[in-house]
Amino acid sequence: MKITNARVIVCSPGRNFVTLKIETDEGLTGIGDATLNGRELSVVSYLNDHVIPCLIGRDAHQIEDIWQYLYKGAYWRRGPVTMSAIAAVDTALWDIKAKAANLPLYQLLGGRSRSGVMVYGHANGSDIEHTVDEVLRYKEMGYKAIRAQSGVPGLEKVYGVGRGNMFYEPADGTLPSEHDWSTEKYLLHAPKLFDAVRQAVGPDIHLLHDVHHRLTPIEAGRLGKALEPFHLFWMEDATPAENQEAFRLIRQHTTTPLAVGEIFNTIWDCKDLIQNQLIDYIRATIVHAGGLTHLRRIADFAAMHQVRTGCHGATDLSPVCMGTALHFDTWVPNFGIQEYMRHTEQTDEVFPHSYSFKDGYMHCGETIGHGVDIDEKLAAKYPYQRAYLPVNRLQHDGTLVNW
Ligand SMILES: O=C(O)C(=O)C[C@H](O)[C@H](O)CO
Numbered sequence: 001m002k003i004t005n006a007r008v009i010v011c012s013p014g015r016n017f018v019t020l021k022i023e024t025d026e027g028l029t030g031i032g033d034a035t036l037n038g039r040e041l042s043v044v045s046y047l048n049d050h051v052i053p054c055l056i057g058r059d060a061h062q063i064e065d066i067w068q069y070l071y072k073g074a075y076w077r078r079g080p081v082t083m084s085a086i087a088a089v090d091t092a093l094w095d096i097k098a099k100a101a102n103l104p105l106y107q108l109l110g111g112r113s114r115s116g117v118m119v120y121g122h123a124n125g126s127d128i129e130h131t132v133d134e135v136l137r138y139k140e141m142g143y144k145a146i147r148a149q150s151g152v153p154g155l156e157k158v159y160g161v162g163r164g165n166m167f168y169e170p171a172d173g174t175l176p177s178e179h180d181w182s183t184e185k186y187l188l189h190a191p192k193l194f195d196a197v198r199q200a201v202g203p204d205i206h207l208l209h210d211v212h213h214r215l216t217p218i219e220a221g222r223l224g225k226a227l228e229p230f231h232l233f234w235m236e237d238a239t240p241a242e243n244q245e246a247f248r249l250i251r252q253h254t255t256t257p258l259a260v261g262e263i264f265n266t267i268w269d270c271k272d273l274i275q276n277q278l279i280d281y282i283r284a285t286i287v288h289a290g291g292l293t294h295l296r297r298i299a300d301f302a303a304m305h306q307v308r309t310g311c312h313g314a315t316d317l318s319p320v321c322m323g324t325a326l327h328f329d330t331w332v333p334n335f336g337i338q339e340y341m342r343h344t345e346q347t348d349e350v351f352p353h354s355y356s357f358k359d360g361y362m363h364c365g366e367t368i369g370h371g372v373d374i375d376e377k378l379a380a381k382y383p384y385q386r387a388y389l390p391v392n393r394l395q396h397d398g399t400l401v402n403w
């Protein structure tokens with residue numbers, strides 16, 4: 001089955017998405033997500049100018065060979081642009097292979113390992129009271145696992161606090177908007193938040209929190225220790241992981257489980273973290289980590305070290321990524337949890353899909369392929385809109401810090 005054409009579709013139904021569509025001489029087509037929030041057009045160029053010309057005429061069934069050809073063939077390896085582009089090709093090819101086999105994608109991976117995929121939703125509020133109300137609302141909706149983020153007294157804007165709806169979108173400016181930051185204010189506030197949330201929600205709901213890279217390892221150790229009485233499911237991105245060894249210091253100070261990896265692109269970004277058992281959950285997902293072919297490799301390595309998966313699932317990952325991740329989650333033996341931030345109605349209309357949510361679990365559906373499509377006519381009505389992620393500055397002197 002030869003690849004005859006491949007096209008990049010850019011649209012902005014509520015937010016920007018980049019989608020690759022691959023066509024074959026047998027009439028089967030597949031799609032993959034290539035969205036890189038705030039840097040979308042770099043992947044569009046990488047695909048159009050450097051990847052698509054290499055695909056035409058290749059056998060669509062040779063997924064592994066095409067992956068190696070794009071990864072090794074570039075000579076310049078790794079990085080989010082390269083790996084998102086490879087992921088889009090890989091996802092589209094798995095979609096095609098599953099359609100050719102007339103099977104839902106998870107069947108090609110090895111079949112079903114669980115009845116449903118436990119997901120966590122995002123509850124957030126301007127203060128503790130508001131966040132507690134939101135957590136209870138998520139519990140009411142059936143969620144078994146809930147991430148809680150709240151405004152911090154004395155700080156104007158912080159990561160994770162939305163504008164009062166279900167679709168948190170941080171890329172909110174045609175230039176980066178500016179947030180302010182104080183580690184001390186945050187570290188005083190976060191334990192009070194989880195004390196209140198745990199008391200309100202009871203012992204049975206899993207609670208999660210995203211530190212979003214803003215602490216040093218020793219500060220993260222202090223926070224993890226302070227949160228131990230509220231038995232979190234995980235504390236995420238406690239410190240940046242460019243230096244994987246940094247997590248050793250956090251580990252030495254706390255038993256709060258650690259999750260990291262939404263910005264990782266290859267197994268090399270988490271090799272030390274996993275083999276030294278410095279983390280409990282690996283957050284890499286399909287689009288930014290080289291597609292299903294590479295994510296599977298990361299997951300197998302993680303399984304050998306009792307690290308479980310917890311795929312990133314923010315709104316900047318398109319429904320194509322979400323649908324494919326749900327097939328992966330349905331199969332992967334060392335599954336932990338899946339993040340689920342709902343897309344807007346406009347996004348869902350442009351990307352019709354077979355996945356669904358019920359009682360805290362998601363189901364990938366039994367549609368053949370990965371079960372997500374794109375309505376190209378509708379997509380054309382939503383042209384690209386430049387949108388950047390924010391930056392963070394220390395409140396007292398304006399120093400630029402991690403957001
Ligand atoms: O969903 C999460 O855990 C995030 O941290 C979301 C990220 O800020 C978002 O994907 C950035 O584009």
Ligand SMILES: [Mg+2]
Pocket residue numbers: 210212236237262
């Ligand atoms: Mg995160």
